[in-house]
Structure formats: structure tokens, C-alpha cells
Amino acid sequence: MKKLRVLIIAEAANPDLTSVALIGYSLSQALASRCDMHLVTESRNAESILAAGVSAEHFTAIDNPAQRIAFRMAKFLRGGNSLGWTIHSAFTTLAYPIFERKTWRRFAERLKNGEFDLVHRITPLSPTTPSFLADKLAKIQVPLILGPLNGGVPWPAGFDQVRRAEREWLGYCRDLYRLLPGVKTTRHNAAALILASRHTYQEVTNGHPDLETKAIWLPENAIDPERFPEISIDPPPPPDDRPLHVAFVGRLVPYKGADMLLEAAAPLIRNRQITLEIIGDGPQMNELQQIVDREKLADGVQLPGWVAHEEVRRHLTHAQIFAFPSVREFGGGVVLEAMAMGLTPVVLDYGGPAELIPDGCGIVIPIGDREAIINRFREALENLIGDPKAVHQMGLQAQRYVRNHFTWKAKARQIETIYYWVIADSPDPKPNLMLSPANETSEDGSISFQS
Template sequence: MKKPRVLIIAEAANPELTSVALIGHSLSEALGRVCDGHLVTEKRNEESLLKAGVAQDFFTAVDNPAQSVAFHIATALRGGKSLGWTIHSAMATLAYPLFERKVWSVFRERLMAGEFDVVHRITPLSPTSPSYLAKKLAKLGVPFLMGPINGGIPWPPGFDQVRMAEREWLGYVRDIYRFMPGLKATRRLASGLILASKHTYREVTEGDPALEVKSVWLPENAIDPARFPEIDQDPPSPIPGAPLKIAFLGRLVPYKGADMLLEAAAPWLREGKLELEIIGDGPQMGDLKGLVEREGLGNQVTFAGWVAHGEVRSHLAAARVFAFPSVREFGGGVVLEAMALGLAPVVLDYGGPAELVPEGCGVVVPIGERPQIIEGFRKALSQLAENPQEADAMGRRAQQHVRAHFTWDAKARQILGLYEKLIAGRSLSESRFDEIGPGNGWDEVGG
């Protein structure tokens, strides 16, 4: 079968960065292996792409000066680069339309000539970003796929102080994005929508059959086996009588929950049944070290500090459990990375991480306010500390699950199926990815 010709749009696609930019790069590279694809991205990514060995003829770099201006304004409003993500997202959304206008000016003749069978916009991931191209492509009859789209998960009750400490005040008025010019038209004119979380599925489709019929649920994160070769290796078996090693990885800020994890694990850390490594840095580091000292946990808790992404594997691989009580995660790529290494994940039933952990592959703790979260993690860690073989079995199943469904090549094959349906004029709601989701997750979000 002839490969579909796809214009891949990812204004953020950079192998040297993390989060959205790494998703844009990794997914576009994987799609290029299953289709006749050409990437268009922002000029700021060009040097990194070439350094990573991406062929010059695979991508076109388009300059967008508005993005740089938006970044500097957002940084000033956020008081740095680590807080106020909603502010960053809002400013990026305002700057993005210039990029798509430039894409149209560069590719208009080729699109009009029928050179591409599908246009796929990977980034921005935000559900708040309308598309200038949607109307243009609809007039040309070129299928337009958007996604993965994710974001906007509400803060859970009881964490208002944490929310304000993160400078997420803009989130209180986030819903005004629904009145953004062109947003409703974009969703109406798009041929397909990949929605990466249950919350985003509900927010974008709003129960509208016309949107549901063109929407599929598919998480945005995946693993590159070249970066995680351990995905094809069985994790080491637990040593009888040795403490169960658990790891936490993330920015050390209150909403990531490292302090809640320490409180939950404290009884078994003192008894020597658990060992904990906290990987990451941030403004909460001093408070966490103070908590460890006050509770007498120093012999069982280590702080790795900031670790380069390429070195994270060696830290995680030394553990058997990945404990991550973050109260607000959209995607949860770090959870997949831990699962790929054979760690059993213990996560909250809220946002992206819980949607990555099928039954039997980890522990999903019910969301609640702070005391309930601590108690839920305490029970989960107690069970695993008393039965490390159970943690080992969960970790092995988690690794197998990621190996089968959550590599970038596996994700690219799933999206290739969407391209084929769009080219054939078929509904995307026929696509069912429930086999990669947590149990009955698909039935809860539609499709």
C-alpha cells in the first residue's frame, strides 16, 4: 500500500528539550518512518534537529518572531521559567497564529497542487489554540488532523494554596478561552481530533455528536527504546530481606507531592523496609531535607538533586517502585519512563498518570485532600513493602504493557490507521484504542 503523504506541523519539535518539544520531535520522527512525511517547525528548533541527525530534507524551519516575544513576556509575568505554566500557555497561544500563517504562505502552492494527502498538527498540545489552517484546508478538501491535545485539568479540592504558590492565578479565568475567535470553527472544520486525556475529551467534545464522531482518545506520551534500551530487558528480581527501593522523580514543588510521599512512607522508612531516592530539584528541597531530619529518616532517604535526562535511567533502574503523588499532571510521561524500566507505579487517580496504568500494572490511589492522599499512599506502600514480590510482578507487567503499546513506533502505527480512515472519508470514532487504556477507560470517555 502506498504510504500517505503527510504534512506534519509541530512548531515545538526539539530533541534537546523535554515535555511538549520532545513529544513534537519524537512523534514526528516516528511518523516519518511509517508515512511519506514532511515536518514544518519553528526556526528555533533547526540547529537541534540537525545536530540530532534529522535529515535536512525531512523538515522546513519557519521563523516566528512572535514566539520569542511571547516567551519573554511570559517569563516576566511568571517570575521565571518554572512557575505559572498557564501564563506560558496563554502567551504561546497568542503568538502561534503567525506561525500557521507563515506555514500557509510557504506550503500553499504544494497543498493546492494536491501534494499532501493529510495535514497533521501535533503541537501545540493545548486545547485552547485555534488553527488558521483549518478553514483553508477544508476548502481544499485536504483532511486536517489535530492532536494529541491535552491540558486544562482542574486543580483538585484542597490545594488552593499550592495553586497560588505555583502562580496559577490565570487558571481561575481559564474558561474564557472558549470565546477565542476561531476556536469553535477550528474544531468544526477539523477532520479529526486526537484527545489525550479523559478530561480533555469531555472538555473538547462537550457531548456534541458531531465532535465525538471525529474524536479519538490516545495519550500523547511514549518511549523511545533507543533512549531506554532496558525496555527489552527483564528487571532484576528483588533480593530477599532487602529494603524495597522506591523512587520519586520530578520538580520539587508542592503539587508534585514529594512531601506527601515522605509522610506516607515514614513508618516503613524508619523500620528499614523501604529506601527512597528523590530525584529532582526545586524550591521545596530545603523543606524536604528538613522533614527528613526531623523524622529521623536520613539513613533511608537520599536526594539526587537535578539529574540530566540522559542519566535519569540509571537512578530509576535501581528502584522497584515509582511513587508519584502529583495532584495535577496532564500527560505523565515520567510514569511511562519508570514503567519501561520495570518499576511498579503508584500514582493518583487524577489526570494523565492514572490513565497510563492498567489494572495489575501498578497501584492507582484515589484522589482526595492532602490527608486522604497521604493515607492512600501509606496503605499502598505498606502492601508493597510487605510483599515485594507483588511489586516485582506489577513492574514486569507494566514494562510489557509499555513495550507493546507505548513506544513511539507503536503510536505512529496507531496514527497511521487514523490517516488511512481520513483519506478514505471514514469516521475516526470507529478507531478504538481501549486496549492501551486502563480497563474500562474508553467506555468512560466515548468512542
């Protein structure tokens, strides 16, 4: 097949950052190895992209002062960068159309002249952000692919107090995004919608059969084997002479649940059955330290604070279990990173993380109220303590699953099949992209489907 010419739009794309910006950069560069790609991103990312070795001829940086103003206003209303994520998302969504308008002015003639086979907008990830380009591209018959899109997972029942602590008051008004100009036409004009969670899939396609035909479920996160070389090395069995080591990684904010994990693990730590390392920083750090002091857990708990992303794997090499009781997680990239290291994940059956863990690759715990979550995590840890061979086996299976399905190389190959489906009317790729243990992906990222 010919090498496709793709204009990739990723307003957030930065190798030095995490979360959305790292997804935008990593996926765009992985796709560059499979197609003739040109990246359009925001000017704030240019220095980091150049430093990473990307040639200036392969990307265009567009300045959007409105986005910088939106960042500052959102930060002021949030009281910093840790809480009130919906506020940040709302302000950046309002500022984003200026970026696409500038992109259109820069690339309109080239698009009209057929220099690109299709346009793929990777970021923003939010399904609430309309595209100014959707209508323009439809008129000149250039296919637009949107996604991965993810977000808007509802708050679970019984966590209103946590929601208020997170300053997520704007979330009560989230459905108003449907009234934004262009939301409906964006989805209907898109040639394909890559939807990264089951919730987003249902939200976008519900009641719209025409959208169902173009919607594909594919989680947004993946692993760079160069950042996580341990992915190719089978994890060692748990040591016989030491307690199992449990790790948590994340911002120390209420919905991540580090306090629930600490309370669940407390008796096991006191009995020297496990040790616990909570990696991260945020508003809850003082509260966690108080729990450690009150419960006399200092000998078995580490609170190293903020750790640079490239240093996280060094901490995880000492752990066998990754416990993550977040009650409202969209993607769960940190869970994939732990699985790549050969850790057994223990997560709640709510939001993105549970969708990343097939049978035999970890423990998925039913959600409940706070007390139920604490008790269920404690029970899960007790069961794992009693069966270290199962810990090792699940960690091994988790690592192999990520190795096969969730490297950026594999994801680029998966998305390339969507490209060809859109422009060449090739077979529907959806059966092969609905990842499960029955689907195996080779090291080069190609997919074979076992019926």
C-alpha cells in the same frame, strides 16, 4: 497501501528537550518511518534536529519572533520557569498564530497543488490553541488532524493553597479561551481530533455530537526503546537482603506532591523498610531537605537534584517502585518511563497517569485531601513491602504493557490508521485504539483487537 504524504506541524519539536518538545520531535520522526513526511517547526529547534541526523530537506524551520517575546514575558510574570504554567500557555497561545500564518505562506501553493494528502498538527498540545490553517485547509479540501491535545485538568478540591503556591491564578479564567477567534471553527473544520486524556475528550466533545464522531482518545506519550533499552529486559525480582527502593521523578513544585510522598514514607524509611530517592529540582528542595532533617531520614533518602533526562534511567535501575502523588498531571510521560524500566507505579486516580495504568500493572489511589493522600500512599507502600512478589509481578506487567502499546513505533502505527480512516473512509479505528489489557499490539506496532 500507498505511502501517504503528510505535512506535519510541530512548532515545538526538539530531541534535546523534554515534555511537549520531545513529544513533537519523537512522534514526527516515528511517523516519518511510515509516511512521506515533511516537518514544519520553529527555528529554535533546527540545530538540534540537524544534530540528531535529520536531513535539512525533511523539515522547514520558521522563525517566529513573537514566540520568543512571549517566552520572555511569561517567564517574567511566572518568576522563572518552574511555576505558573498556565501563564506560559496563555502567552504562547497568543503568539502562535503568527507561526501558522507563516507556514501557510510557505506551503499554500504546494497544498493547493495536491503535494500533501493531509496536514497533521502535533504541537501545540493545548486544546485552547486555535488553528489559522483549519479554515484555509477546509476550503481547499485538505484534511487537518489535530492532536494529541491535552490540558486543562481542573484543580482537585482542597488544594487551593497548592494552587496559589503554583501561581496558577490565571487558571481561574481559563474558560475564556472559548471566546478566542477560531476555536470553534478549528474543531469543526478538523477531520480528526486526537484527544490525549479523558478530561480533554469530555471538554472538547461535550454537547457536540459532530465532534464526537471525529474524536479519538489516544494518550500523547510514548517510549523510545533506544533511550530505554531496559524495556526489552524483564526486571529482576526485588533483592532479599535490602529494603525496597522507591523513586520519584519530577520538578519539585507543590502540585507534584514530593513533600506528601516524603511524609507518607517517613516511618517506613526510619524502620529501614524502604529507601527513597526524589529526583528533580525546584522551589521545594529546601522544604524537602528540612523534612529529611526534622524526621531524621538522611540515611534512607537521596535528593540528587536535577538529573539530565538521559541519566534518569540510570537512577531508576536501582528502584522497584515509582511513587508519583501529583495532584494535577496532564500526561504522565515520566510514569511510562518508570513502567518501561519495570517499576511498579503508584499514582493518584486523577489526571493522565491513572489512565496509563490498567489493572495488574500498578496501584491507583483514590484522591482526597492532603492528609488522605499521605495516609493512602503510606498504606499502599506498606502493602507492597509485605508482598515483594506482587511488586515484581506488577512491574513485569507494566513493562510489557508499555512495550506493547506505548513505544513511538506503536503510536505511529496507531496514528497511521487514523490517517487512512480520514482520507480513504476505511473502518473506524476507534475500537482498536481504545487501549486496554485486552488489546494487544505486536512489536511492529500493528493492533489486534480481542472482542
